[in-house]
Amino acid sequence: MIKFSGVAALVACVLTPIGYLLATRQAGPFQNAFQDHWEIVAAGLVLVVLGLLEMANGLGLCFIVDGAFEESNLARGAGSLVVGLAIGVLGAAVLYNVLFN
Numbered sequence: 001m002i003k004f005s006g007v008a009a010l011v012a013c014v015l016t017p018i019g020y021l022l023a024t025r026q027a028g029p030f031q032n033a034f035q036d037h038w039e040i041v042a043a044g045l046v047l048v049v050l051g052l053l054e055m056a057n058g059l060g061l062c063f064i065v066d067g068a069f070e071e072s073n074l075a076r077g078a079g080s081l082v083v084g085l086a087i088g089v090l091g092a093a094v095l096y097n098v099l100f101n
Contacts, residue, residue: 004057008049016042033099044095051088055081
């Protein structure tokens with residue numbers, strides 16, 4: 001999870017300035033959202049990417065065959081899918097709230 005957090009932070013650090021540059025080229029609602037709340041946009045991106053990475057980890061655990069199936073792999077994979085989905089939905093809700101409200 002720590003590795004996923006670093007990757008998610010890196011993606012947000014790259015995508016937030018790109019979104020800022022694209023949003024500020026023309027006046028509009030996205031320009032205000034990025035200029036006034038860029039840190040919330042970055043946090044939302046971190047949560048979305050972290051949720052996607054955790055869901056990918058859960059899918060990997062559900063279907064892994066390295067060393068044969070273990071009893072707890074399906075339960076751990078399903079748990080990771082649920083946690084990843086919850087984190088991703090939270091991040092998407094934050095982004096939706098900032099960008100479209």
